[in-house]
Amino acid sequence: MIKVLLILLLIAGCALGEVHIAGNRLFRSEELRKELRTAGSLEEYQRQVLESYFAAGYFAATAEIDAGNDTTVTIVEGKRYRVSDVILGGIDTSIVVQRQSLNDNSPVTTAKIEELSKRVVDAYAEAGYPFCQAEIKRADVWGDEIKIEYTVVTGPRATFGRVEFTGLVSTKKERLRDRLKLEEGKSYRESQLRQSERALTMLNFTRAISAPVVAHNTRTNSADVVFAMRDERNLTVDGLFYLNSDNTIGGSGDLDLLNIFGTGERVGLHWSRQNKNSRELGIGVELPFAGGYPVDLKFDVAQSDRDSAYVSAKIQAGAMYHLSEQWQIGSTISWEKITPDEGRDSPSARIAGVTLKTAFQKRDRLRSTRKGVAVTTEFGSLYRKSFDSGNDISTGYSTTIKAKGELWQPLGRRWIVYQRLMPFQIRSDFDPIPTEQLMEIGGAASLRGYRERSFLVDIGVVSATELRYLFESNFLARIFCDNAVVETEAGTQRLTGFGLGMELETTMGRFRLDFSLGEEKQLDAMLVHFGFETGI
CATH class of the missing domain: 3.10.20.310 (membrane protein fhac)
Known part of the structure; x- marks a missing residue:
C-alpha cells in the first residue's frame, strides 16, 4: 500500500x-x-x-x-515523479537488477507501480521461484525519489514438473510437447513458460484458450504446468466468391482434412475459377513438425488453365526448418509441364525449379493479430526447355525474387493499423518472358479493386494499408487502400484500389465481406468479395 x-x-x-x-x-x-x-x-x-x-x-x-x-x-502539485526516480527496497538485488528494470522515463502512476511489482515477481520467477509473492509494505517520498519497500515471500525454488494438456480430442500431446521451450526436471524459468505459451498460440490445428496454470507439487517440489487447449475443426471449408465488373462470377475454395491423425497434418483440395477460361485444381499435403522434428513438409500437385492459352501441370515439394520460435528457413523444388491449348502455336515447355525461402514472424497471436510483424522472402531459379511447333528446342534460365512484409500496430484498445508491402522482380533469358512465368496481380490477395490475377507483370511493388476497428473481439470493420506500381506490356502502370469491409467470427465460422473500387471508379463497377471459413 x-x-x-x-x-x-x-x-x-x-x-x-x-x-x-x-x-x-x-x-x-x-x-x-x-x-x-x-x-x-x-x-x-x-x-x-x-x-x-x-x-x-x-x-x-x-x-x-x-x-x-x-x-x-x-x-x-509538486514534482511529477518518473519510474527512474523509484528506489526499490526489501528485494534481493542479485535477482532484481533494479536500474536495468526501471530504466523508464514514464510517469509513476498507480498502474505503473502495479507493473513494477509484477516485474519484481517475474524476476524472482525467472530465477526459479515461481510461487514468489511480493507486497508493498510502504511507499514514501524522499526529496527527488520515491522509495517502495517490499515484503517478499520467495517460496520454494522449483523445477519444471509434469506438463499436461486438457481439452484435446484429436491432437496427440506428444506433438505439443515438441513445441514447448521448457523441459521437465530443469530449473524453472518464467521466460521459458511464456515462450511455450506463445508457441502454442501460433498453431493452426489447436489453440490455447487461457493462460497456463502453474501448481506447486509439494511431493517433488516442482512446478506442474497445465495448458488448457481446444482442437480446431477437423474438416474445414474456406471459400471466396467475387462478382467481376463484367458481372461474371469467380471464386475459389479449399476443402481441408485437418489433424485427423493428431499430428497437425493437413490434406487439402483447392479449386479456383477466375473466369470461364481460367481455372485451377490442386491437392496439397502439409506435415508440420514431421516425425517430431522441427521441420514442416509440404507437397502439392496442381493443374491450371489460363485464358484458354495453355494448360499447366505442376508438382512441388518443400521443407521449412524452424531455427527458432520466430525464424524459419527452407526450400522448394518443382517440376512443371506447359502445354498450349489446341489451335495455339505457342511452344510447349518443361520447367524445373528450386526456391529458397526465409520467414520471420513475431505476433501476439496467429488469428486476429493486434500487434506484430511478419516478413517472408523467396529467391527462385528456374531452368526452362521449350519446344516450338517446328521441333526447335530452346533453353534458358530465369530468376525470381519476392518479398512480403506485414505490420500490425494497435492504436488504443479498438483501432488497428495493418500494412503490407510486396516487392518482386523476374529476370529471364527469354524475351519476352513466357506468360506462365509472370506474376499475377489483382484481387483479394494482392490488389483489391481489380479483377483477380488480371495483370501479368515482371517487376513491381504492391502495398496495402488498412484501418481496422474492433467493435467486439469477434467483429471488425475496415477501410483499405491498395496501391501498385507494376511493369506490364503496356508500360509502367500505377494502380490504386480502395474500399471497405468487415469480418465476423461466430460459432458457425468466420465470414468476411469487402466492397472495392479501382479498375473503374464507379459504383456500378464495384467488386464484391465474400469469404467464409467453416467446418466440423
Missing part, C-alpha cells in the same frame, strides 16, 4: 458558498469543482483530489481546504 503524508483538516459542516481553486495545472478547475459536488464531505473530496494527482504521478501533491463563507482549495 502507498502511504503518503496527507494534511487533514477538521472542518465543521457548513455551506460551501463560492468555490475558489488555486495552484492546479494538471486538472481544470471545473473538473475539480465537479468532484466537490459529488463528494459526500470535504474530507472525502480532499481524498479524491489527492488520489487523482497520485494516479497521475504527483505523489508529493497536497490539498488544503479553507471553508469560510467561501470555500478555497489550495493545491500544491
Whole structure:
C-alpha cells in the first residue's frame, strides 16, 4: 500500500458558498469543482483530489481546504515523479537488477507501480521461484525519489514438473510437447513458460484458450504446468466468391482434412475459377513438425488453365526448418509441364525449379493479430526447355525474387493499423518472358479493386494499408487502400484500389465481406468479395 503524508483538516459542516481553486495545472478547475459536488464531505473530496494527482504521478501533491463563507482549495502539485526516480527496497538485488528494470522515463502512476511489482515477481520467477509473492509494505517520498519497500515471500525454488494438456480430442500431446521451450526436471524459468505459451498460440490445428496454470507439487517440489487447449475443426471449408465488373462470377475454395491423425497434418483440395477460361485444381499435403522434428513438409500437385492459352501441370515439394520460435528457413523444388491449348502455336515447355525461402514472424497471436510483424522472402531459379511447333528446342534460365512484409500496430484498445508491402522482380533469358512465368496481380490477395490475377507483370511493388476497428473481439470493420506500381506490356502502370469491409467470427465460422473500387471508379463497377471459413 502507498502511504503518503496527507494534511487533514477538521472542518465543521457548513455551506460551501463560492468555490475558489488555486495552484492546479494538471486538472481544470471545473473538473475539480465537479468532484466537490459529488463528494459526500470535504474530507472525502480532499481524498479524491489527492488520489487523482497520485494516479497521475504527483505523489508529493497536497490539498488544503479553507471553508469560510467561501470555500478555497489550495493545491500544491509538486514534482511529477518518473519510474527512474523509484528506489526499490526489501528485494534481493542479485535477482532484481533494479536500474536495468526501471530504466523508464514514464510517469509513476498507480498502474505503473502495479507493473513494477509484477516485474519484481517475474524476476524472482525467472530465477526459479515461481510461487514468489511480493507486497508493498510502504511507499514514501524522499526529496527527488520515491522509495517502495517490499515484503517478499520467495517460496520454494522449483523445477519444471509434469506438463499436461486438457481439452484435446484429436491432437496427440506428444506433438505439443515438441513445441514447448521448457523441459521437465530443469530449473524453472518464467521466460521459458511464456515462450511455450506463445508457441502454442501460433498453431493452426489447436489453440490455447487461457493462460497456463502453474501448481506447486509439494511431493517433488516442482512446478506442474497445465495448458488448457481446444482442437480446431477437423474438416474445414474456406471459400471466396467475387462478382467481376463484367458481372461474371469467380471464386475459389479449399476443402481441408485437418489433424485427423493428431499430428497437425493437413490434406487439402483447392479449386479456383477466375473466369470461364481460367481455372485451377490442386491437392496439397502439409506435415508440420514431421516425425517430431522441427521441420514442416509440404507437397502439392496442381493443374491450371489460363485464358484458354495453355494448360499447366505442376508438382512441388518443400521443407521449412524452424531455427527458432520466430525464424524459419527452407526450400522448394518443382517440376512443371506447359502445354498450349489446341489451335495455339505457342511452344510447349518443361520447367524445373528450386526456391529458397526465409520467414520471420513475431505476433501476439496467429488469428486476429493486434500487434506484430511478419516478413517472408523467396529467391527462385528456374531452368526452362521449350519446344516450338517446328521441333526447335530452346533453353534458358530465369530468376525470381519476392518479398512480403506485414505490420500490425494497435492504436488504443479498438483501432488497428495493418500494412503490407510486396516487392518482386523476374529476370529471364527469354524475351519476352513466357506468360506462365509472370506474376499475377489483382484481387483479394494482392490488389483489391481489380479483377483477380488480371495483370501479368515482371517487376513491381504492391502495398496495402488498412484501418481496422474492433467493435467486439469477434467483429471488425475496415477501410483499405491498395496501391501498385507494376511493369506490364503496356508500360509502367500505377494502380490504386480502395474500399471497405468487415469480418465476423461466430460459432458457425468466420465470414468476411469487402466492397472495392479501382479498375473503374464507379459504383456500378464495384467488386464484391465474400469469404467464409467453416467446418466440423
